[in-house]
Every structure is written in C-alpha cells, then in structure tokens.
Amino acid sequence: MNMINMLVQVSTMDTVRGRQRYKKNEDFKEMVNDSKNKQAATGELVHSEGEKRIYDFLMKKNILFDYDPKLAIKTAGRNGKPRYEWVRPDFHLKEHNTVIEYWGYFHDKEYQKKMDRKRKLYEKAKINLIELYPKDVRRLEIVLTVKLKQHSII
Numbered sequence: 385m386n387m388i389n390m391l392v393q394v395s396t397m398d399t400v401r402g403r404q405r406y407k408k409n410e411d412f413k414e415m416v417n418d419s420k421n422k423q424a425a426t427g428e429l430v431h432s433e434g435e436k437r438i439y440d441f442l443m444k445k446n447i448l449f450d451y452d453p454k455l456a457i458k459t460a461g462r463n464g465k466p467r468y469e470w471v472r473p474d475f476h477l478k479e480h481n482t483v484i485e486y487w488g489y490f491h492d493k494e495y496q497k498k499m500d501r502k503r504k505l506y507e508k509a510k511i512n513l514i515e516l517y518p519k520d521v522r523r524l525e526i527v528l529t530v531k532l533k534q535h536s537i538i
Contacts, residue, residue, distance in 0.1 A: 434486045434521045435474055441528055442475065445538060449484075450476040457509045471505050480537050482512040490517060 420429035424439040428451060435451075442449050453476045461467030473483035483506060489495040506513045512535050520527040532538045 431474075432486065432488050434488055434516070434518060437521055437524050438475060438484060438486055438516065438528065441524060442477075445532075447477060447532070447537065448479055450478065457505045457511075459505070459508055469505055471502055473502070473506075477537065480512065480535060481510070482514060482535055482537065484514045484516065486516045488518060 420431050422430050422433055422436040424430055424436050424443070426439075426443060428439065430436050430439055430451065439451060452472060452474060455471050455473065455476065456468035457471055459467050459469055474486050475484035476482075477484070485499075485502065487495075487499055490499065503513065514528075514531045514535065516524075516528065516531075529538065
C-alpha cells in the first residue's frame, strides 16, 4: 500500500538539527518560489535547466506529473505511533507511484545527505525512484525514455 499523503502545513520557524522550519506555509512557498529561475515551455518556473528539460520532456510525452509537490511519507514513530516525514520530489508521477529526482548538486556533502534521506523514504514507502544527474541532460530524451520504460510508464 502506498503511504504518501499530501502535506498540509509547515511548522514553526526555528532551526532543529540543521533544518529550517517555517511559521507559515506561505513563508516556505515564497522561499521555494524565489529559487525558481528557469521557465519551462508552459511558463512554469523551475529550479534549474535540468529540471526545465525534464519538465518539458514529460509535457511533450503527455505524462501527468506534479512539479515540486509537498508530500508526507508515513513512517513508524516512537511507541509504534505513525509519524510523517516531509519530502519534496522534483517530479511526482502519482499514477505510476514514481518520483523523478534531478540530483543537480550531488557533489556537495550536505546535498548527498538529503539525497540519501530521500532515497530511504521512497524505499520505505515503496515509491519508485528515477534518478537523473547533470550528465544525463545532454542525452535526456534517450536516458529518460529508457528509465520510464523500465518502470512501464511509456
């Protein structure tokens, strides 16, 4: 059973174990939207040239997706009570129980920790993960087509 639930609200602004939290969902949305500086063919603003290319490819192939959604993944908490962990995949292909992550800064150690955390959460929730790197952008149509076929999406 898929354990994904849409996020509703972001909690208070403070720093807990190095993670910044926000008082209002609007504060978080503003921070995320401010970092979007590339425009996809539809006019949607995205974070990078790689994400723009992926976005445009998915649109061209008529693959339904959510870009940069806020998801909560249900995990086991203390005393067996459920706990939800937040994650923001680059692309969520809900119909296919798949996310696409474009790892643009994979050489950075802090970024690698975030990558590992996301991988573990997707695995726990039995969500298929398609991983793309900057080297894949040169041959995106070929690389992404192969990966989407491996997951029976196209």
